Amino acid sequence: MRYFIELSYDGTAYCGWQVQPNGESVQGCIQRALSMLLREEVTVTGAGRTDAGVHAAMMVAHFDTKDPLPTPPVREGGAKQAACDYLVYRLNGVLPHDIAIHRIYPVADDMHARFSALARTYYYYVHTRKSPFLRDCSWRLVHAPDFEAMNRAAATLLEYEDFTSFSKVNTDTKTNICHVRSARWVQLADYEWRFEITADRFLRNMVRAIVGTLMEVGRGQLSLEGFRQVIERKDRSAAGDSVPARGLFLQEVKYGPSPDPSPVREGSLKDEALNRMCNFSPSLTGEG
Numbered sequence: 001m002r003y004f005i006e007l008s009y010d011g012t013a014y015c016g017w018q019v020q021p022n023g024e025s026v027q028g029c030i031q032r033a034l035s036m037l038l039r040e041e042v043t044v045t046g047a048g049r050t051d052a053g054v055h056a057a058m059m060v061a062h063f064d065t066k067d068p069l070p071t072p073p074v075r076e077g078g079a080k081q082a083a084c085d086y087l088v089y090r091l092n093g094v095l096p097h098d099i100a101i102h103r104i105y106p107v108a109d110d111m112h113a114r115f116s117a118l119a120r121t122y123y124y125y126v127h128t129r130k131s132p133f134l135r136d137c138s139w140r141l142v143h144a145p146d147f148e149a150m151n152r153a154a155a156t157l158l159e160y161e162d163f164t165s166f167s168k169v170n171t172d173t174k175t176n177i178c179h180v181r182s183a184r185w186v187q188l189a190d191y192e193w194r195f196e197i198t199a200d201r202f203l204r205n206m207v208r209a210i211v212g213t214l215m216e217v218g219r220g221q222l223s224l225e226g227f228r229q230v231i232e233r234k235d236r237s238a239a240g241d242s243v244p245a246r247g248l249f250l251q252e253v254k255y256g257p258s259p260d261p262s263p264v265r266e267g268s269l270k271d272e273a274l275n276r277m278c279n280f281s282p283s284l285t286g287e288g
Contacts, residue, residue: 053245145218213240
């Protein structure tokens with residue numbers, strides 16, 4: 001049987017989502033925990049592969065089991081807990097503090113966390129005033145760039161499909177075609193901004209390379225027409241440097257008709273997770 005997991009994590013201590021031979025990964029942590037609790041070898045597949053140091057306010061993953069999930073013990077006088085909720089409870093008890101499981105629910109066998117996803121949204125956070133509490137979840141800019149100019153450049157991303165200029169080279173990706181649905185900078189507070197971008201798919205390092213190139217526009221080093229030329233050259237060396245990983249969050253993954261048969265609960269667990277991570281700056285979690 002197949003299950004979806006909704007989770008969030010602080011990626012600071014990890015080599016990324018995907019299992020790597022030379023470091024601890026989020027995927028590896030969850031696979032070991034599930035395999036131990038379910039007493040069978042479990043493989044977890046994520047909706048995306050975040051790089052080292054990148055966070056997720058909402059990641060979706062799936063796993064398969066041969067046997068039904070274990071049922072919780074029934075306490076005298078208490079309501080019976082659902083098997084999925086019980087597994088959430090047990091997983092959170094064994095996983096490290098920087099990974100949180102929010103929901104687990106059954107889905108159809110042909111649902112795939114990665115290939116069934118219709119859209120993904122990333123947020124990139126920056127701040128222009130020194131703050132010791134934002135150092136792991138936002139990038140500090142010494143001088144504020146021209147955000148209006150950066151927004152004009154960001155709007156042109158919707159006119160293109162080939163984003164080779166913003167992709168890591170020598171990847172196993174078969175195509176660099178992506179369909180960007182929205183891209184904009186949003187001011188959250190006097191010294192805090194967030195770049196929001198949604199697309200059907202993203203290339204390796206794409207968001208960080210886009211933000212780095214937009215920064216060149218904001219600093220007056222690259223014109224709007226120059227930004228277009230960067231995209232049209234289809235050459236990674238034409239784009240700007242990748243910005244630090246710590247400001248990037250996988251914010252949301254969207255599917256077609258909801259794979260979760262249970263009703264959506266009031267409030268947002270992914271926003272709660274981000275708020276707790278950056279709880280010294282509540283405005284950082286504001287909806288744009």
